[in-house]
Amino acid sequence: MDADFQLGRPARGARIVVAMSGGVDSSVVAALAARTGAEVIGVTLQLYDQGVAVERAKSCCAGRDIHDARAVAERIGIAHHVFDYESRFRTSVIDRFADDYARGRTPVPCISCNQGVKFTDLLRFARDLGADCLATGHYVRRVATTDGPQLHRAADPARDQSYFLFATTREQLEFLRFPLGHLPKDRVRDIAREIRLPVAAKPDSQDICFVPDGDYARVVEKVRPDAVRPGEIVDRAGKVLGRHRGLIHFTVGQRRGLEIGGQPEPLYVLRLEPESQRVVVGPKRALAVRAARLSGVNWLGEDQREGLAAKVRSLARPAPARFDGERLLFESPEYGVAPGQAAVLYEGTRVLGGGWIEETVAAELETA
Known part of the structure; x- marks a missing residue:
């Protein structure tokens, strides 16, 4: 199967940069790009120290993923580069994530990553290389129109990632390509097997890349240890119902972990008040x-x-x-x-x- 990268000129003589995370999706994108006959350059961002990250089997951009991306590039015969973005990623994504949690907010770090490291820094690098486009493995559709490209949800609603790309600018969308947006995930797996990619059976990442075990509080405590302060759990009238170990253990809508008994109906976290370190709870209808x-x-x-x-x-x-x-x-x-x-x-x-x-x-x- 061939993909239309909408290069605007014959593929031979064109240059495509592919963001390769080491997963099956971006690997298939790189293989489809190579099939066009264009010069293809794979780029992987190192977001962690490889010696530590290699143990994080479920996290993206870890040591194992860099190895896998390199293996795929060798298999399909394209150039591959790894760039150290650990410091940039920490300040623009991890630190922001921790600060938001400490302020009682519910952050979405994947959007911050796309806004900064991926669709700003990596896109700039691709332009500096004289590339015709930057292709990624995101499940969204770029639809060309006479008024310019539009961003649409993926054809497979179970895989759609458009929520994470809302901050993409019009200028960026002109340069970006998303070849998988019209495909179901099963078909992408089939393509990977057909061309014998070494990552064809690799499991998908399920968590935020720097929180592979889902323990957000542990990450925040490590990055911002002074943000962990105990406080009161109160109802909407301010009545104290219990105490907590720190706001970082709660998000709006949470029910588990409150450890408050003897109430006439289940209680949920309604809001977090970082100034007073209070967790305000109430019935579900109040959410x-x-x-x-x-x-x-x-x-x-x-x-x-x-x-x-x-x-x-x-x-x-x-x-x-x-x-x-x-x-x-x-x-x-x-x-x-x-x-x-x-x-x-x-x-x-x-x-x-x-x-x-x-x-x-x-x-x-x-x-x-």
Whole structure:
């Protein structure tokens, strides 16, 4: 199977840079690029010390992944380079992640990584090489139109990664290519087996790359040890129900780990108050949100206000909403909305843009 990289000129004589993480997806992209006849250069970012990261079998960009990316490049006969971005990744992604958690927010580090290390630094490198495009293994679709390229959700909804790419700029989208966006994951695996890639059976990464065991609090405690301070767990009226070991152990919507008994109904984390180190809890109905104020809004499409659908979590279904220029207003109450998350705006399958959630308005308080 061949992929259309939309190079705008004959492939022979063109140059494609492929971001290779060492996983099956980016490896297949590199193989498809090589089939076009263009000169292909694979680039892998080292985001950790290899001696330590090699033990993190499920994390991306670790020592094993660098080895796998190099093996794939040798198998398909393309050049391969590894660049040390450990310091850059720590300051722009890991430190930001820890700081957000310490402030009681719910960060999405994969978006920060795409905004900075991948779609800024790596894209700049590809341009410096004189490449015609930078191709990645993301499951999204780039649709060319007479008004410029559009970003759309992947054909396979179970694999769609458009939520993580809302901050992509129009200029970046002109240069980026996503050859897997129209394929189901099973077909990508089949291609890898057909061309005998050494990573064909490699498991997918399931976690944030620098939190392979899912223990976010441990990472925050290591990066920001002074952020771990005990405090009170209170109800909405301020009544003390218990104590906690630190805000970093909680996120909005969480039920487990509160260790509060004797209540008439289950309690959930409603909000975190870093100034007082308080965890405010309440019934599930109090989690319903009618509106959210956004910052850092990025538009890939037109500045549209009506007829939108919004996703506030990567696995959530888009919910009908409208945008008044600052606030996102949901047609029906939405759950699981928290400061620090991204709200991504869609029109059908097209990604119009999105922004960062700064604060929310509870449905029971919203009268307009």
